Amino acid sequence: MRYGEATVTVVDPRSYMTYQPFLPEAAAGSISPRHVVVPLRRVLPKAAEVLTGRVTSIDQDRKVATIAPLVGESYELPFDYLVIAMGAVSRTFPIPGLAEQGIGMKGIEESIGLRNHVLEQMDKADSTTDEEIRRKALTFVFIGGGFAGAETIGEVEDMARDAAKYYRNVSRDDMRFILVDAADRILPEVGPKLGAYGKAHLESRGVEVYLSTSMESCVDGHVVLKNGLEVDANTIVWTAGVKPNPALARFGLPLGPRGHVDCEPTLQVKGTDYIWAAGDNAQVPDLVGREAGNENAWCPPNAQHALRQAKVLGDNVVARMRGFQQKPYRHANKGAVAGLGLHKGVAMIVMGKMKIKLKGRLAWYMHRGYHGLAMPTWNRKIRVFADWTLGMFLKREVVSLGAMENPREEFYQAANPAPVPAAVGKPEEKAKAS
Template sequence: MSTTERPRILVVGGGYVGLYAARRILKKMRYGEATVTVVDPRSYMTYQPFLPEAAAGSISPRHVVVPLRRVLPKAEVLTGRVTTIDQDRKVATVAPLVGEAYELPFDYLVIAMGAVSRTFPIPGLAENGIGMKGVEEAIGLRNHVLEQLDKADSTTDEEIRRKALTFVFIGGGFAGAETVGEVEDMARDAAKYYPNVKREDMRFLLVDVADKILPEVGPKLGTWGKEHLESRGVEVYLKTGMNSCVDGHVVLNNDLEVDANTIVWTAGVKPNPALSRFGLPLGPRGHVDTAATLQVQGTDYIWAAGDNAQVPDLIGRKAGNENAWCPPNAQHALRQAKVLGDNVVSGMRGFPQKEYSHANKGAVAGLGLHKGVAMIVMGKTKIKLRGRLAWYMHRAYHGMAMPTFNRKIRVFADWTLGMFLKREVVSLGAMEHPREEFYEAAKPAPQAAAPTEKSDKTDEADKAAKGEKAKAS
């Protein structure tokens, strides 16, 4: 960490908002005007809409992440966590990956910590659930699913096979519906290479407490998405929750019980719990309360946006909804980050702040190769698409929204190769414990047992007997 006498703009979080806000500030700022410091536990930003495709092998996991130091060469990037913020002293406490925590002074603050998985105290969930918030989880899910096919193909125990080939997905929003669609697609392809596993042997369940899936694209497309998944053999249970999943025994509140080795949890997100330690004004659900300018209420040097912020939706409020808030999606995060970056520079120079206002442009979702739904909003007209055309819209939108030209090219290259080459279905399950095999080879051999007193006497008797035989001969 470098020391500087220039004003410091501290960006807490290197996700979508943090990355784009820092880039915007650096672009608008004059040379030497301020120091931009980004603090995040990871050294990269993850483009989360691509996690289902990464889990299915359609995109290389390396291509859905953006290294912060490469994209922000003029910024100070610190790998660690901001644990506390002292607003009176304008000092943040940073806990690095190794070593002791230290204090970092700042003049302007950007809160962009994003969200974490929203979980409930369900017995067995912490031990058996798999999330879908990070690229590590996407890689782990892919390896795990293929490993289950390996297990089922190599055993004759019917109970083990049934549990290995049962996959339960909790949550029917974008993350849940897209993940079950992509994973089912991958498992269907992979089954062609397993002589003892057929698609009919697998069981996929999608569970949600709501009365519909994919609410973001509207009721008609949501209904089509449900019917489409059911046509592929996915069991969809609505108005249903999970009571427990101890040891993989899933108990739903509709009296259905199944044994499954794979339980994927995508039942929504919540603001990062660390926000409660920062002394910021929070909304009823834990989001940072901001004005339309993205400034935190009651401050003139702190801004927040994205999944961890409660941002007024000015378009919705003009339409008569006084309680309209911007939904937590990539569409708003990208545009909020740009306005936030401009406002930070304006605030530093004493200029007026600009309000954030953006009309919803629609939503797109992929449900596997060549399958998807899309709702495009053009003024007062809503265009609803489904099937292959919607899938093309999904890929086009997110491909262009992927940060940096480098990553755009890599993602489109993955898709292009996928048109001509078959999907990879190899499991790299050993990645979970990569040193295990080396440890087994390198660990000390067990010591030989020390001879007992009885065995010593026996050895002496044998020697004596051999000596007597030699004399006799």
């Protein structure tokens, strides 16, 4: 658009965008956490106004959104055109103990929290002689065998294996890694053969993989699986899929059966002429799949589609402003890549009707190359590749910064005055007491 032609306002509770495919590597310490996020105000200095807050309601008749900022009273923000791109949240179930014990993998905070937590469990196991405490601290349970689950357990197992070299009383043989999935295979995005390879590879590293089962409860860390297995674990990582942001239900938009915003192929929300949606919260027809005979084909919620949908959406908003015809979103699947730890991965590359399947080190290079180039802004691309390059020559950092979870605790203990014992009270108080 021409300068001054329109005002673009971005409302988000965080002032940065997270590149989620890199969360497993951030959890393993292969990438600095600051390099996985893109600050919105820095990359949009002139293009957009960034408001840190939440949209609590949308009045479609008045074309007004109600904004709840981080502090202060809510206020109304008028708009002419609206884009819904709220992404997804973890899909959870009412499992006893999950809310209290589970760790998600949807944000950089959870990723770094998982890294600190795992290393802290190794610290606990190394410093105690209680065998029950050691066993619980060194048992790591991951629920969900899709990309997020398989990649996270592969990266974390790699990190724990390296870290164990520096502990006197902890070895890899003392640890127990468990991967659970309700489906009959892991990594369904890369096909059954590569999924079977990924399962065999993880098992060769000592990871227990349980398929066609689920977790029934995890109260106080006591994990009960549907297949009858029971273990005690301090670490329970939940990566069993995602669902659209539940806030969408408050906006009066047409939603699909799973809660996604129902969109036309042009990414315009059905029944409206000024609202668009894209990414994980949008239900967009997959035109390529439908032309192939699948009438119920929808674009899956992944970065491959979200990045391309954003470009089409931007063009269509400008086309609507200027009275031009909008273009439908059309994209054929290019395949999928996944990393399973350092120098290990699987990849399926689609070239026309041909599918190229790779595994091992070459697939890992494909994984890093694809996501490294897809990372937004050259600033972050360079920093990510610099992290990887340094990792080739320097050893992995294995320090736990668990105190970051509650950074003021030590200062609070130092500044909080201790209660005055009754025996050292004022003389008159002693007389009254006697």
